[in-house]
Amino acid sequence: MSSYYRVRDKNVVSEIIDEEAIIMDLTDGIYFSSDGAGAVIWDGIVHGFDAAQIKQRVQQAFSADPAELNLDFQGFVASLLANKLVNVAYEAAVSSVGWSMPLPAGRRCYDPPVLNRYDDLQTLALLDPIHDVEVDGWPNRKTGF
């Protein structure tokens, strides 16, 4: 049985910001958010950890009942798969060298993983010149032509 999930491709962009995973599918402009355990799980997937390592990390961060966490993990991953944000994999896509999110100083109350989905910016996102700009927000190379 597979124990890895991979981010679908480069059209799925994401970042963990203030302990919240913000994910966007550039192909349709739909975006997602998840905090609590969901952010830890997404962080683990992005960084190439397997399911067991991710659940272990969640348990290090939260006081989660293992059986409950296992069910929640499956449900969360099912949501990611249903929204085509990840694919099932049989090996890591990247070497699991670290996590974006540090562990909290102490274990927190369990915050189950929930994937929030938003479609209110689809039209804008599809035409926004995001595809056409440098990192500083300008369409031209800084060196000119």
Added chain:
Amino acid sequence: MAGQIERPASNVIASLSCIVPCRNAQAYLAKAIASALAEGADEVVIVDDGSTDDSASVAAAAVGPVRIVRQAGQGAAAARNAGLAVARHDLIAFLDADDLWQTGSLELLRNVLAADLKLDAVYGHTQQFYSPELNVIARRRIACADGSLSAPTCGSLLLRRSVFDRIGGFNVSLKVGEMFEFMARFADAGLAIACVPETVLLRRIHNSNTMHPDGSAVNGYPRALKAILDRRRRTRPANE
């Protein structure tokens, strides 16, 4: 007539400032300025955001109601805000330095706003085109969608100045996605917008503006989305 909504209108066409944010656009800037003036902009405000090429000379050579604002490179959002700060007129349009307006587009958009004073903004469609210097190989490499696209981007929009008084300008902390962060604020404030089916913006596809999907710029999108979500959480009524 039954079923029709009476909407206040005005016979007066408000005057218009066109803001052209610019960085290192010497190859295209003159045509953008000419397009804005030909479309009847009452003033063109060029904001040179730290160009290191000859954009400043091109801007200085422009003839007509053109003003130039120079600033150290602060990004497109800050450049648009700098233009807003000095714009003198009641209608605001933005034209990127490498783009053009379709003939008749400003008149069309101005008439829509004049005909309905309850509208805060209006936008038309965008048509992309290959810049003439692009060779066949480059054109194969860079996708350019056929047909017009309907979305309120900076260059396809005409806004009343009062919009910025209500919701502020562009979020300068964002280097990408600042336009849809702005439009999310626009929508959340309940402002009114209309769309016309005509193409108003001709968006140039050239060698220097396409990085998708391997460019690092796309990685900036989540920051804009986070800003939208956080603002909505801050302003959401406590009982929701």
